[in-house]
Amino acid sequence: MSKLQGTGKTRLAMTLVAVVVILAVGVYLNGMQKPSESRQAKSSDADAANPNTPEKNPAKSADGNIELVASYKADVSGNNAWCAPLQICWDQMRNTTNAGQALEPTADAPAEGRSLAEALNAGTFETARLSDALWYSYAGPMNSEARRQIEEAIAQKFNQKSDILDKLNWQSANENMLLFYAMLYHTFSFEHPFAIAPEKSGFGESSEANVSYFGTEDAPDDQRRDLLAQVTPLYYSSYDDCACTVKTKEGDLLVLVKKPKGSSFSEMWTNAMVAAQKGDRTPLSSKEEFSCPKLDVDVLTNYAALEGLTFDVTGGRQLKIMQAMQTLKMTLDNEGGSVKSEAAITAELTSMAPEELQLRAFCFDNTFALFLVDGRAAGNVRDDGSLSEGAQPYLALLVNDARLWQKD
Numbered sequence: 001m002s003k004l005q006g007t008g009k010t011r012l013a014m015t016l017v018a019v020v021v022i023l024a025v026g027v028y029l030n031g032m033q034k035p036s037e038s039r040q041a042k043s044s045d046a047d048a049a050n051p052n053t054p055e056k057n058p059a060k061s062a063d064g065n066i067e068l069v070a071s072y073k074a075d076v077s078g079n080n081a082w083c084a085p086l087q088i089c090w091d092q093m094r095n096t097t098n099a100g101q102a103l104e105p106t107a108d109a110p111a112e113g114r115s116l117a118e119a120l121n122a123g124t125f126e127t128a129r130l131s132d133a134l135w136y137s138y139a140g141p142m143n144s145e146a147r148r149q150i151e152e153a154i155a156q157k158f159n160q161k162s163d164i165l166d167k168l169n170w171q172s173a174n175e176n177m178l179l180f181y182a183m184l185y186h187t188f189s190f191e192h193p194f195a196i197a198p199e200k201s202g203f204g205e206s207s208e209a210n211v212s213y214f215g216t217e218d219a220p221d222d223q224r225r226d227l228l229a230q231v232t233p234l235y236y237s238s239y240d241d242c243a244c245t246v247k248t249k250e251g252d253l254l255v256l257v258k259k260p261k262g263s264s265f266s267e268m269w270t271n272a273m274v275a276a277q278k279g280d281r282t283p284l285s286s287k288e289e290f291s292c293p294k295l296d297v298d299v300l301t302n303y304a305a306l307e308g309l310t311f312d313v314t315g316g317r318q319l320k321i322m323q324a325m326q327t328l329k330m331t332l333d334n335e336g337g338s339v340k341s342e343a344a345i346t347a348e349l350t351s352m353a354p355e356e357l358q359l360r361a362f363c364f365d366n367t368f369a370l371f372l373v374d375g376r377a378a379g380n381v382r383d384d385g386s387l388s389e390g391a392q393p394y395l396a397l398l399v400n401d402a403r404l405w406q407k408d
Contacts, residue, residue, distance in 0.1 A: 068301040071119035073266045085182035085343035086326045087125040092139040092180045098313040105309045112305040122396030135184045142179035145188040158185040180345045188248040192226040195219035214334035216292025228284040235279025295332040320348045366401045
């Protein structure tokens with residue numbers, strides 16, 4: 001495929017990190033070599049040495065699926081994707097039911113569920129880093145009014161219908177049921193559409209030509225300068241260790257990282273950004289190239305490990321997750337792409353059983369101190385009637401024997 005000549009190595013397999021959606025799938029950046037011919041030669045040699053070696057498709061995981069992980073900080077391998085809506089739902093649930101504190105599962109929680117809750121507690125998403133136009137969320141009672149409100153909001157804001165609301169168990173909703181919902185929707189485009197490769201090519205170590213690409217190598221010479229200008233190197237340590245960004249018309253940046261280092265998306269991103277600080281960002285010359293596979297992802301995941309988890313939350317209450325799910329639809333081609341992701345968590349919030357609830361008794365029947373503060377004086381009491389940090393009492397007592405403090 002490449003017009004460049006060289007010893008020939010495989011295309012650079014990279015991880016696409018696109019604004020708010022991160023996919024651990026392969027993306028390619030051509031350097032100074034001709035990848036398609038070399039991959040075929042390399043794979044042919046390996047097959048000749050071992051004719052019984054089964055064919056592989058590196059674009060799929062061992063079970064042929066793309067896994068949509070719940071947390072940006074969860075371990076990933078193979079083909080994985082992450083998008084922000086589930087984390088937004090979790091953060092809303094923390095804020096609504098537990099005063100923003102981490103949701104800690106009760107002692108009987110299975111290890112897998114506990115681990116996933118820990119990752120979500122650690123992965124708080126800053127919605128301030130996301131334009132308001134890109135997302136919508138709801139947190140409140142789970143009832144027909146909530147559904148109507150959500151459907152009207154996403155239709156008005158995104159001109160979209162929900163792919164997830166029909167999958168929730170509305171029949172079992174009662175006055176104690178809460179719904180946490182979020183949608184992220186965005187489309188982006190390239191100012192100058194990239195060229196489409198006329199033929200499919202291999203991916204990774206596979207010689208099977210079954211992957212479609214777009215990029216610069218098949219573009220007419222008079223268009224290459226504009227196409228290459230859309231690509232900015234972050235670093236290039238070697239053919240197998242490099243990264244770049246691709247700018248869009250809307251201002252988004254696709255960040256492409258070849259063979260990322262780290263066990264989670266969070267670690268991969270951090271390591272790539274550290275490498276970029278020392279990277280050579282010299283613009284691509286007319287003899288250099290860029291190419292990337294087309295992407296078309298449609299995933300629905302039910303997080304069974306979260307369902308059934310119970311948490312002791314503020315106010316002497318318990319929270320039990322009933323359903324947790326997320327969808328991701330993402331496309332990327334020579335003209336641009338789109339991201340649509342929804343997530344929902346339904347949970348029941350109830351009071352603890354009487355025997356579990358520790359009732360408080362403020363009975364001062366032993367040594368105690370008493371202070372008296374002027375609540376009318378400035379700086380002693382907050383607007384809500386509580387003590388301020390700088391309050392100063394005008395009277396203090398230490399009562400060690402209450403009998404001495406009584407006349408009768």
